[in-house]
Amino acid sequence: MADFHLKIVSPDGVFFDGEAHQLSLRSIDGDVAVMAGHIPYLTAVGIGECRVYLGDGEPKRAACCGGLLNVTKEGVFLAPTTFEWAEDIDPDRAEAAKQKALSRIEAPKSDAALRLAQIKLQRAELRLAVAQRAKKA
Amino acid sequence: MASMKEINLRIKSISGTRQITKAMELVAISKLNKARERIDRTRPFYTELYAALSDISSAVSPLDSGYCRTGEVKKSCFVVIAGDRGLAGGYNSNVFKFAEELMKGKNACVLPIGKRSVEHFARRGYEIVSDEYPEVEDIDVGGCYEISRLLCRMFLDGEFDELVCVYTNFVTMLGQEPAQLRLLPLDKELLSDGSEAKFTLVEPGAGAVFNSVIPDAVAGLIWGAVCESFASELASRRTAMESATSNADEIIDDLKLKYNKARKSTITRQITEIVSGAQTE
Numbered sequence: 001m002a003d004f005h006l007k008i009v010s011p012d013g014v015f016f017d018g019e020a021h022q023l024s025l026r027s028i029d030g031d032v033a034v035m036a037g038h039i040p041y042l043t044a045v046g047i048g049e050c051r052v053y054l055g056d057g058e059p060k061r062a063a064c065c066g067g068l069l070n071v072t073k074e075g076v077f078l079a080p081t082t083f084e085w086a087e088d089i090d091p092d093r094a095e096a097a098k099q100k101a102l103s104r105i106e107a108p109k110s111d112a113a114l115r116l117a118q119i120k121l122q123r124a125e126l127r128l129a130v131a132q133r134a135k136k137a
Numbered sequence: 138m139a140s141m142k143e144i145n146l147r148i149k150s151i152s153g154t155r156q157i158t159k160a161m162e163l164v165a166i167s168k169l170n171k172a173r174e175r176i177d178r179t180r181p182f183y184t185e186l187y188a189a190l191s192d193i194s195s196a197v198s199p200l201d202s203g204y205c206r207t208g209e210v211k212k213s214c215f216v217v218i219a220g221d222r223g224l225a226g227g228y229n230s231n232v233f234k235f236a237e238e239l240m241k242g243k244n245a246c247v248l249p250i251g252k253r254s255v256e257h258f259a260r261r262g263y264e265i266v267s268d269e270y271p272e273v274e275d276i277d278v279g280g281c282y283e284i285s286r287l288l289c290r291m292f293l294d295g296e297f298d299e300l301v302c303v304y305t306n307f308v309t310m311l312g313q314e315p316a317q318l319r320l321l322p323l324d325k326e327l328l329s330d331g332s333e334a335k336f337t338l339v340e341p342g343a344g345a346v347f348n349s350v351i352p353d354a355v356a357g358l359i360w361g362a363v364c365e366s367f368a369s370e371l372a373s374r375r376t377a378m379e380s381a382t383s384n385a386d387e388i389i390d391d392l393k394l395k396y397n398k399a400r401k402s403t404i405t406r407q408i409t410e411i412v413s414g415a416q417t418e
Contacts, residue, residue, distance in 0.1 A: 013178035040337040044349035
């Protein structure tokens with residue numbers, strides 16, 4: 001299968017810079033997958049699992065939130081707000097974040113705080129799910 | 138000539154100062170190494186992000202997104218990043234001078250980052266958007282997202298029409314320059330590099346992508362500016378403390394010479410006294 005150049009850069013550093021043959025992630029509009037030869041494409045990234053397929057084996061999984069995905073002729077550039085490979089996820093911390101978000105949702109201080117807590121809950125649940133799926137695989 | 142005791146006291150006090158400046162220099166060096174690593178990690182993110190934004194900017198019209206609003210600038214908001222502490226040469230005053238030059242003749246409000254910045258603008262009676270970010274050293278990516286959310290909301294609500302970030306660019310260890318970065322509205326002329334618009338499929342739509350990406354991009358760019366500024370502050374402090382230490386060394390040498398001269402002249406005087414005393418007997 002044809003490979004393309006993929007670069008994943010978040011404010012925390014460069015996470016991936018190399019060849020891959022498929023990238024799947026969730027945009028704000030739904031799931032998308034990019035393979036070699038894709039037309040120039042740009043979208044905003046939502047909150048979801050990101051899979052990078054290298055070779056024939058299992059994909060590398062990561063929790064990926066926010067930012068943008070830019071596909072050009074030269075390669076694919078993913079600039080997420082937060083990005084964590086499954087093996088780097090700390091399930092205890094994610095669980096703690098989930099509980100904190102849940103308690104905030106029960107007694108929200110304001111509309112904005114409620115929305116923020118809901119997003120945080122979504123992120124924490126995603127991190128837990130990604131970590132679990134990677135363990136099973 | 139000052140007495141030996143006085144000179145000795147001065148030598149002691151200056152050695153004390155020298156120890157402090159030397160320690161501050163060493164602290165700045167060790168922190169600076171970390172700060173430079175951080176710059177290396179974050180630079181690719183915001184340079185690539187800026188490049189990607191310029192790619193799409195040509196495809197968006199002001200109608201698509203509130204962030205592309207154009208028109209008369211009635212009020213400007215400045216994010217001014219300075220240090221938490223002084224003793225860093227001209228670092229803080231250079232940023233403030235640069236920022237005030239930019240604000241001249243504008244109806245400006247300020248979001249200061251860094252203790253010095255908060256104090257400076259509060260004392261001069263500027264309108265402060267938020268003074269919740271006094272510690273430039275402790276601010277993290279999350280803090281930048283908070284700032285960005287706040288500023289983007291205010292921009293969309295029309296509380297200001299222009300957002301500029303004033304920071305210090307870390308050019309080299311010895312040279313740091315204050316710089317400005319216009320964050321909102323997106324400056325199309327600045328963003329596009331003059332090449333023809335590339336055909337890019339934007340899903341679900343340029344406006345929607347912009348609305349979702351801009352707050353992240355603003356946060357990323359502010360974070361980048363914070364990293365640059367913090368490294369500049371440390372580099373500037375290191376240089377200032379290095380010259381303070383060498384100045385202290387010079388003064389100590391000078392004082393030691395004076396002390397020895399004073400000591401010699403007292404001894405000579407005493408000998409003369411003894412000799413003349415012995416002769417009279």
